[in-house]
Amino acid sequence: MEAIRDAIEWVAGEIGGFSATLLPYLLLGLAGLYLLWLVIGYLRVSQVGIEAEAAAQPILQLPRAPDGAVEAPRGVPYCPVDGLQYPPEARFCTRCESDLLLSCANCGATIRSADESCYRCGTRATTAAPADLSSSA
Numbered sequence: 001m002e003a004i005r006d007a008i009e010w011v012a013g014e015i016g017g018f019s020a021t022l023l024p025y026l027l028l029g030l031a032g033l034y035l036l037w038l039v040i041g042y043l044r045v046s047q048v049g050i051e052a053e054a055a056a057q058p059i060l061q062l063p064r065a066p067d068g069a070v071e072a073p074r075g076v077p078y079c080p081v082d083g084l085q086y087p088p089e090a091r092f093c094t095r096c097e098s099d100l101l102l103s104c105a106n107c108g109a110t111i112r113s114a115d116e117s118c119y120r121c122g123t124r125a126t127t128a129a130p131a132d133l134s135s136s137a
């Protein structure tokens, strides 16, 4: 038992001296980690800022076919007059105040964005959730 205690004390002393020499380096390493954490935090915040900026302007100009028809993706409300694309909860065009149209996300029938369900397939999920759009793309 004495030998074991001696060994433990010897190891503890060795570690103590070891950590005393390493302490400045440890502090430097911790400071480096802290700086890294700050940089990562800053990058994340700046990316969130960019996303929030993009979400603040959800009304997009849609491309038009040669015959003047508006080509909107399924499940996205759009104004057929102005060719503007609106977020899923939009009901009326902010420019001309007309009802927004919508291609049913399920069957593609053209319905009004304000309609609760699709007249053709009966689904109530007429707008495509943003998550669905990203997963299908």
Ligand SMILES: [Zn+2]
Pocket: 079, 080, 081, 082, 083, 084, 093, 094, 095, 096, 097, 098
């Ligand atoms: Zn409009």
Ligand SMILES: [Zn+2]
Pocket: 104, 105, 106, 107, 108, 109, 118, 119, 120, 121, 122, 123
């Ligand atoms: Zn439908």
